[in-house]
Structures are given as C-alpha cells and as structure tokens.
Amino acid sequence: MKTALRVFAILCLLIAAGVWVATRTPSSPFDGRPASAEISIEKGAYAARLADCVACHTAEGGAPFAGGLAMAVPMLGAIYSTNITSDKLTGVGDWTLAEFDNAVRRGVGRDGRRLYPAMPYPSYAKMDDAEVEQLYAYFTRHVDPVAAPNRPSEIPAPMNTRWPLAFWNAVFSPDKPYTPDTSKSDAWNRGAYLVQGPGHCGSCHTPRGVAMQEQSLDESSDAYLSGALLDGWYAPSLRGDPGIGLADWSEDDIVAYLRDGRNRHGVVFGSMLEAFNNSTQFMTDADLSAMAVYLKSLGPSSQNRRTIVTYDRADILRPADDAGAWIYATRCATCHGADGKGRAPSIPPLAGVSSMLADSPESAINVTLNGGGRLVKGGLPDLYRMPQMRASLTDAEIAQVLTYARGAWGNTGGAVDPKKVRELRNTTDPASSEVIILQMR
Amino acid sequence: MKLIVNGEQHELDIEQDAPLLWVIREELGLTGTKYGCGLAQCGACTVLVDGMAVRSCVTPVSSVDGASITTIEAVEQDEVGARVVEAWVRHQVPQCGYCQSGQVMAATALFKQNMNPDETDVQVAMTNYCRCGTYNAISEAIASIKEA
C-alpha cells in the first residue's frame, strides 16, 4: 500500500545508527526456472487487480504501470513508484521470474537493493507461486512497454541507505506463502489468502508497532485488522467489533461494499475509494464472498473500546442551542438527514458508522475538509459526492459540527479538537471532483 | 418505479440512482425546479418530499419511491405554499428569479413545520444562495408571513 510510509521515517532514523544486515539476494522457488508461457492475459490482469498494482504504479495522467507516482515520506521527502511495464531497459521486461518474485514477495530489487516497504511485500509474501507467475506474465508480456526511467527518491543521504531494511524484513516480513488452515472451509481459506496476501488489507487496517510494522499479519493476534490511522485516514476495524467494526455487517453487506462501493451502512471514501475503484470491484463474487466469510470470522478486538450503538433520535440538539447542530442543520442535513440516516446506498448515513464512532476523528475530519473523490463503478462515475468544506467552514466550525455528529443519534465518537482540524487542513488536499480512471493497459 | 409528483402518479423506467431533479425536469417536463450546482450547495433544486425541503439534485429517485413530491408548479395548491407565493409577490422578492423556485419551496417547508418560526429556524431553513442578493426581501416576505 502506498501509504505505509511512516515506516521509513522512523526506520531510517533507526538505521542511521548503523545495524548491519546481509545484503545478499534471497532465494526464490523460481531460481533457475523458466516462466510459463501459458498464462492468459485475463488471469494476469485479475492477479494485478487483486494486488491493486495500478493504484501505485500508475501516476494520474501517466501511462499504465510506468510508475512515477510520488509518495511523501514524513520528514524525509518523496519516493516514486517504479516502472513495471514490459520495457526492457526501464521496466521489468528483462527480469527473470525469480528476480520478479524477489521484488514482489521479498522486497529485494533486481540489483539486490531493498525496496521501501511502501511496496506491501510483507503482505504479498503470502501470495502463492501461481499468483506471482500470473503477475510476472502480465507485466512482462501483456503490459505495453513504456520507456520511463525510474525517478530516484528525494530522501537525502544517509537516510536513503536501504540495506538495513533487510534486517527489518527478517523480523517483520513472512518468509513463506499462505498456508491453508485445514480446519476451516475452502471459502475461509480463500478469503484469508486474499485478505492477508494480494489484498493487503492490513496495510491500512492493522495498527502498526514501534518499527511501523503491522502488528500482526494474520488472525493469530486480535490486533489484526483492528483499525489503524494512516496518512490522515482512520481505516476502521474489519473485525467483529460492534459499531466501529463489522459486527453489524452481514456477509452480503461486505460483498456489496467491495463490489458496488456502497451498501446500507456506507459508501467508500478516502483510501478505500481508491481500493474500490482500482481493485475490489473487479473481484469475482466468489472471491468477495470468501473475503466476507473470513472477515466475519474475526471476533472483536480486545484493543478496541466496546462501542454499542443504540440509535437515539432524542440526542438531536436544537440548532438554536448548539453551534455544531446549527452547522449540521445548514450544511449537512440536506444529504445526511436531520436523523443522520442519509439516503443509503447513494448517500451514507452518519448514525452508527465507524467514522462517527471511532476514537480517531481523522477520517471524519478529512472527508469534511476535502470531500469525497469520485467513485467509479464499471466505468460509470457516481452521481452523488461529498462536497469539500475547507473553503467554507473554519477549523472551529468543522470541529463543532463533527463534535455534534459524533455525539448525535447515539453516536459515541467524542469531541473533535479544532487543532486536529488545522493539522489535517495543512497536510491534506481537497479531493478532485474529476473522474479518475486508472487504465491497466 | 412509481413517483408521485404534485398529486399525480407516474410510472417510470429509470435508473434507481437517477437524480430526482432530472427526473422532474426531463421525464416530467416540469422545469420550474432548477439546476444550479448538482452538489446540494445552492438550493435552486429544492422541492418538497412529504412536506420537507429536499435538494432534488442529490436525491436518488429510488429514495423517494412512494413519497409525495411537490414542485413549484403545484406549490400554490398548498395552503401554506400559496401564502408564501403571495408574500413573495407582494414583497417583490424575485430579481432574476432563477433561485426563487427553491427559495419559495424552502420557505414553504419552513412554515409547514412551524407557522411561527424563530430566527434560528429561519436561518436553518433558508440556506439557498441568491446571487442577485434578494436576502433582505426574502426576510421581509418571511416576516410578513409570520405576522399574518
């Protein structure tokens, strides 16, 4: 996931101390093995959709997979995604399957240099060999070559030293693909594979530890997918947490959300909008159902506050008595309703939804400041989008209205600090009102 | 899909998420309801849904299936709406007039809920933009309805 970036900030500081780790090229099951020529373009494209390669390896307006998308690393500068087209000089056209595999699953480039874990190889490590072969076939054979040299990162020396990442990898990145749990159903196993592996859901939804590693990469810990803050968005719990998680979502709700971008509980926004636009909508119903089965098997997290939501209309304050209620009535109610119920599935409710319940107010603030981007399903743009409020509401006003909405209708999200609004105002940009479709070919 | 507009029932074959505004304007040919921004910012598209003011540009038609929709064309058939229109005419509110369908509908919804709204009620109900700047005249018209 392109957003797993705080990693470097802290990491690079750590490594500046100079821990030595081997720089050897790891071994790959594909060492010395030629790539299969049998893999269809459809299979390859599907694998690329599952892993959402396009989101990071294609810049807006740029050629598909030619790289160049800038990702800001806090305090250090920007890094740029790489060219993974079939171009032999600047892309991966000349790579062997083993070299490709090492990059995708082990975070090691062709030249032996460690990749920044903005590339979610700790998740991709769980991909099976077949998936990697499909990706390899797709990028080296089916994606048109584009001559576009990779852009060096802006991270200054000595922070740009990458070999110490090998040490991080040894501790935090799995060294073998997903192993099915024979006690579970096929659907559960397929779902677990997709969620943990190519889908890399944990990149956003799993809280990170001191070295910015995901605290867990599978269901063995209840920290896994328990909700996390990244890049100004709070990715909510995907576990059975009531309110802030998926306790109230049925498997059908989950499938609808990933397939249509919307359901009776909400509409994708923030980083999830990109994941939907570029990845989840292209998954088969069987795969989406499998993911739903797996996610619904995860219990509530002990790390999360228990958030029991009881819809309560009596919580609605009078605009005359409360500045937040006043702003809500004049700016929000026309779409989300005075009752907070929205017009699902077109316009999401605010009553009982994770952004209004989570302790972290970032997602609520971010989408209020910047509005929603365009949801595009099957090439059709949405007809309803969230407007931005950054130009018309002050920090204090946004804090007031969100404090109101996070406390109305039974919501228990808690008050919002204007300072937090200001911080996000200064570090985020308004969502584009333009329809952005990243083509894969 | 069944749509009840100004007391008349219409059978429509249309996408579930089609905006009510365009259904009113293009399927039913009722052009008094205006397009301004498509983003619920200006209020020119305001209609009544079960007596409440709704910005029809952000209202998927499926969400008002079976509800009773009133547009500006029928506002005078509503007792409160007729009073609002009279006040608008008497106080010479419209200038270019483009936003006024929405203003009249917003005011009608306000008075249908409460014939004696206080200042906050009015501020919360009357949020539609008027680029001609008829806000003073709107205030006068609303004050006159209250007193009446």
Add this chain to the structure above:
Amino acid sequence: MTGHQPLQPRALVMSRRGLLGGMGALALGVALSPRISLAQATGQAPADTPNPLEAILELRPDGTVFLQMPYVEGGQATSTAMAQLVGEELDLDPAMFTVECAPPLPAYVVPGTRRTTGGSSSVRRSYMPMRKLGATARAMLIQAAAARLAVPGAELATEPGRVIHPSSGRSLGYGELARAAAELPVPATPELRSPEQFRWIGKPVARIDGRDKSTGRTRYSIDVSMEGMLLASVKHAPRLGMQVRRLLNEDAVRAMRGVHSVHALAGCVAVVADRWWRANRAVEALQVEWSEAAEPGRFVMRADFSTAKAREEMRTADGPRYNAEDIGDAEGVLAAADKVVEAVYDVPFVSHAQIEPPSATASWNDAEGTLEIWLPNQAPDRFIKMISDASGIDPSKITLHSPTLGGFFGRHFVYPHSSPFPQAVALTRAVGRPVKLIWSREQEFLRDAPRPLGMARMRASIGADGMPTALKIEAVCDSLVASMGAAREAADPTAVEGLAERVYQFKNRKVDHIAYRYPVVVGALRSVGHSLNDFFMESFVDEMADAGGIDPLEWRRRMVSDSARHLALLDHVVEMSGGWRRGPYTAGDGTKRARGIAMASPFGSETATIAEVSIRDGEVQVHDIWTVIDPGRIVNPTSVRMQMQGGTALGLSLLLSEGLEFEHGKAVARNYDGYPMMAPYRMPRVHVGIIESGAEMGGVGEIGVPGGMSAAANAVARLSGERPRSLPLSKTRFAAGA
C-alpha cells in the same frame, strides 16, 4: 419506454410565436408585416422614428401588450422599467405588459438605445426613447380611432388601454385599433406627458415578472425544449488551449444507457444523449488524452500559472505602464514630503457564479441552411455576428433568441471561449437534430471569465493640516477590454475607474495602469472596476485620514466641499444611520462594534454608505448597511432599493469570502463548495436612501456593489486595529476589537 426514446417533455416549446399560440392575438409582429421582411432582407436601417406598432409593440385584443425591448432582463427589472416608460406615454398600465428581448434585427432598433445590456445603462439611455415610443403609438391609435369613429382626433382622449370619445361615450380598445394604426404614418414629434402627470414613472410599480418568477413559470435558456431535441454535456480541456489528442474509452461511453454519440470538439469533448444527466455522467466518464496547445497564444493557459505567483510578480510589475490621470505634480510633492503613507492592496479573481449555468439550444436545418439558437447573452447583435463568424452561417439565416437570464452580472458578454454556442452549433450540425447543451457547474467554473485579479499600490503625502497633499496610484491588473478583443495601448478605463477622476479634490494626483498580463480570459463583473478599485481607494482614504488625524467623515466632507450633491449624500447617510459614530462601542447585545464610511461614483450615480460590523471568533459580521444613492432621477424606487440591496450583497460576498485561485494553470474551485459565497444568514440589513437631485440620470443595477463592502472594510479596520488589505477577509482571523 426505453432510455433511448426521449419523452416529449410537457414544457412549452419556447418561442414567441409558440407562447402566443392560441391567444388569438391581433399580432402586428414580424410575421405580419411586409415592411419588416423587407428591412430584414435588405438590412436597411429603419427611419429615425420607428413605427412602434410594427415590430416592437404588439397590442392584443385582451388589452395586453407584448413589448420587444432592446435589452435582456436578468433580474435588474429593466423590463418593468420599460413597461413603465412606454406605458406612461401609451396610457397603459405596466401590469398589462409582457416584455421580452427583441431579436437582433434592424426593425427592432429604438433610436437612442443600445442593444447591449450592461454598464447600468438600459433605463437611463432609454428614458426618453421609450417614452417617445409609447407616445408615438398612442398618437397613432388616436388617429386610427378618429378615422373609425369619424370624429376629429382632437376630440379623442385615452384612458388606460382605450381610446375614448368623451362627448359620445364611445370607446375602442387599443387591440381593436392596432392593425389600422400600424398602417398610418409615424408622427414625428409626439407630445410627452409632463413629469407632474406621471402615474407610473417614479412610482413603486410592481415588477411585471414577479409572480411568474415566484411560481417557477419564467422560462430561462436552460428550460428550452424542442421537438426531437437531444441533450449534451461537455468536458473542457483542463487548461485553455489544450486540445483532444485521443479518447481512451469511447466505445464504452457510447454503450452507456441513453448515449447517442461522442464528439471531440475544439478544446473539449461532448456527449450527446437522451437526457442531460446521462450525457453529463457519460462525458465525465470519458477518458481524454489532451495535447498541449500547438503554439503559445494570448489565452493559452500555462501549466505553471498560479495566482500566488502572479500576485508576487504584481507587487513589483513595472510595465507596460499607461497613465490615466495626471494633475499637478504628484511625484514631485511626494518626493519632497515629510510624511508619506503607503499601502498595497490586492483582490482575487472572482467568478460570476450566476445560478443559471450557461446553456445553448441549437437547431440546424440542413435543408434550409438555417440555424435557430437560444443563448443566454447580453448583447444579441454582437452574438449573432459571432455565431455567424464562427459557423459561417449568414446572419440572415440565424434566429437568435435571448431569453430571460438566470442572473448574469456581466457573465454573458462576448468573452473568448466563454460561451457554449460554438459547441452547440457543432453538435446540432453533427447529429442533425436540435441539441440543448448545458455546462455543468464544474465546466462553468473552468470557462467563466472571472473578474480580474487586481492590485493597487498607493502612496500619499500628508500635509501639516493632516490632509493629503499628493496621491499616486498604480493599478496593477490585466486589461479587461483587451481580454474582450480590443487592442489597446492606453490605460484601460475599467482598470482605473474608481481610482481616477474621483470626486475628491486632490491637487496633485497621478493614476497609472500597469497592464500585467495573465493567461486568463477576464470578464466584467457587476460594477466592473468599481468592485475592486473603490475598495482600494476608500480603504486608503481612511488610511490617509488616520495618518493625518482626521475623522474619515470629516475628511470626506472636506474633500468634496465644492459639491453640494456629495455633501448632501453624506448628510443623508449620516442622518439615516442615526448620526456618525465611528466606534468602537458596545452595542445593546454586548458585542463590540464599529462603523465605517465610503463613497463611490459608479456609472453616473453617486453613493455614500455607512456600515456597522462586529467580530465573532475572528470572523467579520456585518450588521447594518445604510446606503444612499443619487442617480439624478429614478423610474422605480422599489427597483432601486432592490438593486442597491442586491449589489450590496454581492459586494459583501466579495469582501468576506470569494476568490478564485489558480494552481498549475487550473482553477482550484470547480463548484460552489470550493468557492464559498456569502451565506444568506450573514446578510446584513441594507437600508436604502434615494436622492433625486435632478442631475443627469445615472445607473442603478451595479451601483450597490462598491459602497457597502468598502464601508464595511473600513469598519473592520477601525474595530480590529488591522487594516484589511487583501481580500477576501475569510483569509484573516481578526482581533475582536480595540
């Protein structure tokens, strides 16, 4: 029904004849008059006094009148004023009039009037011509009645709508006489009423369009419907000058429900469909690869253009420099002065943001080679020429309709690339059916011609008595008239209006226009240069007064001491506001408040304005505005009051919250969410005073803009101790008061 077969909407087809259909009108309009056709065919100019009953006035049997005026109604109540002027002399209640914009044909020319609606000029320019028109028609009706009743004309009189023969009690309605009257010779000098006899001129006559506009019945361009019409939406190139190189998903878009066709046009792509919202969604989905402009040009938007950078450059820009006013020796006095005040002010680009988005409905008849088009515009005769030039269709083959405007404020003048007509004409020709093209709000934000970004660099010297001894102003902004196509190597009057030739009696003053070019097509916004320059000037007046230790009201009194007209304005506004108190003081509700004052002289009228403000949570609240206008003479006091209130609202919105920024060559705001206008609840009470000094008539429509905003800015400076020099004020959190 299927999505591909458009319903025939019930909306009336919007043509004049269509509207009149079935009314049994005794029309003396275009179609019935052979002379008009002749004039049309030959392009022959009509005689000095037109026959009003031929094309301009249509008297109907039911006693109503259809007047085709030279102007476009867009909220400014010009149509009501025309009904008052004509009705007064014709002897017909203005309420009996239906008024529309006349077609751009010689037969509709009323000598002395213009065909451009702008510059707050419609009523003042047509005050006499339209009265003469009404009087002429009345004289012809009397003459026709004399023949019909076989009595001398001198025995006849009129009452509203009828010619009467008092001695016999017989009478004839105007409608009955119209046909015969139209054939009579046009009298050269009809008699006009004396002002003491006026029943409608100068009276608060109700707007003739008030009820239609309160009930959604008024039809704007966007409401036009034609048989077999298709709907279209466009996506403009992100930067002006870019062109379509390639469409990436044309087939997928063409396959969308309701889509008729996909078109690559100059600088945009278009989708034509059976419904507008489907066309719009489809064109949004269309993926376009754009190419850069082939060569640089005046309006090729550069990828590196930003308003932040432009503002920086404008602070030091030195040329091209054009002098607009140079009296005395401002430079010399300033150089020798002990005490100098200096300030730099700036205001952003602002959008017209009229609520009706631009649209164009075009119908090309291939067999006849004719084009019929409905287009929001405020200059029909210029637009028909532009349409002809752009399409190669002869003007005689073009029928241009200019419907009521859903707000304009200067939006619908002839700015390059800012009207949807070229696209609509291309589309109707391509699909062979009528096409209504509507620009979505997002597309409008990309192609509106915004009010110029402007800056004023001001210097003044203050004498021992506290009054200024010299003033030098450098107005830095692009030339609006150049943007509209006029080559110009001189100061643009719109760049310096409000700065040069002010009423204040500076002995030494110099005003230069520094024409800083930006690659933005700029336009005129309601009050044009006054919307920025009066704010600059009136703010700096207070700065000069403060530097000299002179009260700002007293300063202005002294500087207009030779003009009784201006002194009267100041006295009137002070009295209206309950006496001059600058503050700060504590109001009844406990808030700390202050007042500011400003004068302005836009478009031949004079104003003085006082504003009262407070500050809450760093945000400016304007509570009351007292504003007095002296336009010399008025036609309708209600219209004047409404226009002053509306203009004040726009000015305050500019002061408080509006600004269109560019980054990377693109407008940042694409809809109202990124372009906040003043919220309705922030509208202050605007108390309007009118003085009819009898001076030459001035304008009304744009006059309210500069006064309130400038007075409020001065009040903010007084209350907060911080002088606002950069708009909008929403950029700044103000201290709550000294």
